[in-house]
Amino acid sequence: MASDSSEKLRVLGVVGSPRKGGNTDILVDAVLAGAERAGAESSKIYLGKLNLKPCRACEGCKKAGRCVNDDDMQLVLSQMDQSTIWVLGTPVYFWGPTGWFKAFVDRWYGAREHINFAEKKAILAVPFEDTKTATARHTVGMIKDALDYMKTPLLASIVVPGVLNKGDVNSHEETLAAASRAGYDAVVNHNAALGAE
Numbered sequence: 800m801a802s803d804s805s806e807k808l809r810v811l812g813v814v815g816s817p818r819k820g821g822n823t824d825i826l827v828d829a830v831l832a833g834a835e836r837a838g839a840e841s842s843k844i845y846l847g848k849l850n851l852k853p854c855r856a857c858e859g860c861k862k863a864g865r866c867v868n869d870d871d872m873q874l875v876l877s878q879m880d881q882s883t884i885w886v887l888g889t890p891v892y893f894w895g896p897t898g899w900f901k902a903f904v905d906r907w908y909g910a911r912e913h914i915n916f917a918e919k920k921a922i923l924a925v926p927f928e929d930t931k932t933a934t935a936r937h938t939v940g941m942i943k944d945a946l947d948y949m950k951t952p953l954l955a956s957i958v959v960p961g962v963l964n965k966g967d968v969n970s971h972e973e974t975l976a977a978a979s980r981a982g983y984d985a986v987v988n989h990n991a992a993l994g995a996e
């Protein structure tokens with residue numbers, strides 16, 4: 800979608816954890832709050848509440864221009880298309896993202912037919928239990944490489960070790976402030992770049 804500088808910038812939060820109100824949700828909310836503070840409009844989707852089927856590698860998206868899976872991905876794609884900045888959140892599940900999040904990313908294979916990924920920007924939010932940052936390396940690396948492949952610039956990564964239970968991240972005030980700042984900066988910098996054009 801072409802952006803118009805008179806329109807409010809739209810920011811979409813994508814929560815890949817099945818826990819509503821969990822650490823991923825809280826981190827995504829912090830980024831969205833920062834974006835709103837900078838004047839953006841935000842919305843959020845919970846992948847775990849949607850009917851998202853995995854990619855079947857049938858190449859239907861290439862042949863017919865449309866995924867053969869008749870599920871909620873059409874809704875997700877429409878929200879992604881209407882937003883300029885995506886806040887992508889997933890906890891670490893066995894060194895990778897959640898199944899919901901991976902199914903979502905795999906479906907980008909066909910999404911290229913509908914969305915210009917190069918026009919979008921992303922911010923990443925990844926909480927996990929282990930206290931070693933390296934535990935998130937595959938999760939963060941997979942998403943970074945996938946974004947790179949799709950030519951979507953990654954603006955910031957909020958990677959948060961040491962959070963296990965629902966809401967644990969609320970005690971990480973500095974992290975939440977950094978997440979909010981990332982959302983704020985993303986919108987301010989985007990608008991400044993538009994103004995400079």
Ligand SMILES: Cc1cc2nc3c(=O)[nH]c(=O)nc-3n(C[C@H](O)[C@H](O)[C@H](O)COP(=O)(O)O)c2cc1C
Pocket residue numbers: 816817818820821822823824890891892893894895926927928929930934962963964965966
């Ligand atoms: C199935 C499952 C697998 C998990 N695997 C890992 C893991 O490999 N490493 C880790 O540090 N934490 C792991 N965790 C812990 C979560 O990453 C952690 O609880 C996170 O804060 C959950 O985020 P949420 O509140 O947004 O759901 C796992 C949790 C679940 C339920």
